[in-house]
Amino acid sequence: MNDETPAPLAETARAARPGSPFLAPGYTFTTLTDKLASIALSRRTPKAWFFGAAVGFALTMMLLFAVTWLLFRGIGIWGVNQPVGWGFEIVNFVWWIGIGHAGTLISAILLLLRQPWRNSINRFAEAMTIFAVACAGLYPALHTGRPWLDYWLIPYPNTMGMWPNFRSPLIWDVFAVSTYATVSALFWYVGMIPDLATLRDRAKKLWAKILYGGLAMGWRGSARHWHRYETASLLLAGLATPLVLSVHTVVSFDFAAGIVPGWHATIFPPYFVAGAIYAGFAMVLTLAIPLRKIYGLQDFITLKHMDNMAKILLATGLIVGYGYVVEAFMAFYSGNTYERFMIWNRLHGPYKHMYWALLFCNLVGPQALWFRKVRRNVPALFVVAMIVSVGMWLERYIIVVVSLSRDFLPSSWGLYSGTIFDWMTYIGSIGLFIALLFLFIRILPMISIFEMRALLPEAKVSEEEP
């Protein structure tokens, strides 16, 4: 089946027919439910799970160590100083927030576009969103220097008689990111309620019955409930769609509202959003490829899924590439000395290796995805996804650090590099992400069971009277 273009509405019903590329043939309601529910309910845990969870847990310990030392000594243990006051922490914040965006795109935008292939990947992509936003949230919180006073960011009546400045993009960020985290968590939980009911009904052990039973809130699959449930899902998707676009837009305002060359650009909001989806799909692939292998989910996350995700990766990669070209063109066309110097500095300055590596990772690497053979070759896809993840981290590093290191006045130039504690915090946050994700796939349904049932051929109800 060839669907280069998004399937029109009438097509989506046909995608569920036998031989659908989104689900291997031969499943019934019974076998599908049992197979997907057993991932969470089984007593046996795959060895690879223990390995992954152990790595995640160990790295999380490193994060805790780095954060403890930070609280003890202050942010002087990091590399940030004048003139580069924003370093790893802001780079990592933007990187993590961006990764989260693919989850919302898959769960909300592809739901509105009625793309049935999202059904098997939306749940863990949403989980990825929440955990990525959790990791992202750590950084600004720690970067304030006195994290125990972070509640000052929230507007609340206080004895100091002070309020936040609502004209600042930084307070917009607080609102955007906290709303994003909250709405993503709501969407994720509501999406899980019917599956939690399935786990409740299939669970054998008392603690599992209590846990899943409590979380399922007495869901019984009533037609009246399903009707409101579907309405709520659609409305949430409709709300999450502008929200996800707004979040990285607001993050880009943190830069675009400043006057530093390399930040002060009107292309930033769309360019950041495309970059976010680009990085996010790379992360979804990075997670989906090992998960389908460990849990034998090739029947649900098929090569067709890989192919589709690779196409989105390629498309958003091209948009990001366009952003780079426009940045360079506007620097030249503006005639502004500082803007021109900014591009020259990226290409030839002290961070030129990173910029060239960024161009390779984000522009050259993904071009391999033009070939169907690469899109359907799982190891190759994994490598491309890793290259893109590295590239998107470098992109944020270039934007944040290179621009600050050489601004208008050569006497105030200075170089920046991350210290061991910057690296420990960064790698530790990847560990936290891995640890949360492995806990999630062990105890919660990582593939949406009820939405997969709807893809089965036997789920189809013909409209006409028999």
Added chain:
Amino acid sequence: MTAPLYGLMAEFENPQDLVEAARRTREAGYTKIDAYSPYPIEALTEALDIHDRKLPAVVLGGGLLGGLCGYALCYWTSVMAYPLNVGGKPYHSAPAFIVPTFETTILFAAFAAVLGMLALNGLPMPYHPVFNAPRFALASRDRFFLCIEAKDPKFDHDETWAFLTKLGPRVVMDVEE
């Protein structure tokens, strides 16, 4: 001593049979009926003639309230409670207030959607009589159920039992309160 009867429940093997049975039950004049399925079936909503337009209104209300609260917060803090001259910008900086207003609109509307859906569905509800039906646990796996409640004006145990049997279910059973 048996518990009072909640209703009669029929179990079906596939969604097509359930939709057909639901349609015929409604056409037979029963009103207190509900169907249970492991995934949402659009045709079932039509067969049972379910029309509920409350939720979108609740969400709209939530969004409007969120937007008003967000803008009011920005306005009140920046103009009345704590007027602060930042670079000569007006105290009432409407364009800058759009972002927090937008975020609170989405936030309130999302909460309205989730809490509204749960409240209208009467969830959380840890106990419900239908869970007493044997095999009802399969409603979240692979079976389809239709229930006619005893408080339906047309309900008569033997007659309704015979009616449900005619619909071709796998089994018909009593559901205790």
